[in-house]
Amino acid sequence: MVLHNELGLIEAIKKDKWMMEILQAVEQLNLPDCWVCAGFVRSKAWDLLHNYGERTPLADIDVIYFNAEEVDEQIEKSLEQQLLSMKPDEPWSVKNQARMHVINGVAPYISSKDGIAHFSEIPTAIGIRLNNSKVELCAPYGVEDLLSCVVKPTPEFKKGMPMHDIYVRRIETKNWDKIWPKLKLKF
Template identity: 30%
Template structure:
């Protein structure tokens, strides 16, 4: 018998990513709180949506740190994409979610209208986003650019435009796609990443 064939680097990376995807799905299924939030969000009937950002990031980092109690999150971010939706739909959807799970700090955002928020709130001109995946790809840290949703059959699906390496390897790196360095550094300090999860590596931009 010949020697076993060594996997090439691309295959190794794919295997690692698949392992992280399985770990993420296992962690999500183990969280009754997050599964209930996902089921509530699915009931809205949106065609392109996910729960992402801090809810997913905190769940993974808590698990990797062996925490028995889940960390508090400022909000549960429901991101969706609908270029035809009226401006007031975010608030309407948020109210519907509050009626289903009133103790969850919901935050609903149509990624198709984020450029309007930049213009109205910051006076900044940015290009419209083209999809939900494109929206996630602009979030300030690569480890944060991850979303989960339930499909029509109840299966968990992952959106991760940059993969899951930073999230599972406990790296906090600046994503310069849209967030400035100052915004990134402010988030690192205000969210107390290193204090709350000591094993993190915060990479200077």
């Protein structure tokens, strides 16, 4: 399958029963500014672009939301348990972006989209959600790199920036180019 743009990516996700079930489970939590992001979307696109018949397994399903009023990590763990009760065989990971700046040592994020924009790689900086049963995509840097199999850093992780080493380590340890050989890794 060839993906050309955001609409094509959204349509591919809509046709994926498993992905839609994940999005429906997350929507039931009614979390503010909530997205399923990173590898959930990225791997789907790369699998399609590589014509893989089977889904590449995910280490986790990243669910993010933004609630500056309640930043206790235990709330995130409770939300993971709720998701496990709905879909027990999935590797849920829930993070409130209102507290992630502390972990990442950067200025506070103002929204989940801001959090996504601070992910290390452009094709990872992407999220999807159901909002009143409508599929919405959040791609602060667009989908061109993702759909062209180009992996490059987001602005804070570019060469010469203090966090560039984090980007390089992720690229070296993820072995994405072994899983998806069409990828073009940019440093």
